[in-house]
Amino acid sequence: MKPVSRRTVDWIYSVLLLAVVLLSWGYVLYASTVAAGRQLRKTYPDKIFGMNENFVTGPHMWDPNRGRWLPKVSA
Numbered sequence: 001m002k003p004v005s006r007r008t009v010d011w012i013y014s015v016l017l018l019a020v021v022l023l024s025w026g027y028v029l030y031a032s033t034v035a036a037g038r039q040l041r042k043t044y045p046d047k048i049f050g051m052n053e054n055f056v057t058g059p060h061m062w063d064p065n066r067g068r069w070l071p072k073v074s075a
Contacts, residue, residue, distance in 0.1 A: 040047070061070045 062068075063070050
């Protein structure tokens with residue numbers, strides 16, 4: 001087997017370290033999203049926090065004073 005240069009070994013270690021860092025940050029972001037969702041469900045048990053509210057079609061607008069979506073406005 002041919003010997004591997006120091007530069008190649010350093011590059012492989014750098015790529016492995018970058019992969020570990022990216023995976024760990026992905027886990028941190030995922031875990032914080034899950035924790036935030038649980039906290040929202042605990043604080044507001046009567047609300048639905050799911051993916052469907054992000055795919056609303058049309059010009060809906062959230063009214064923070066009423067705590068609900070305003071209906072579509074006819075053009």
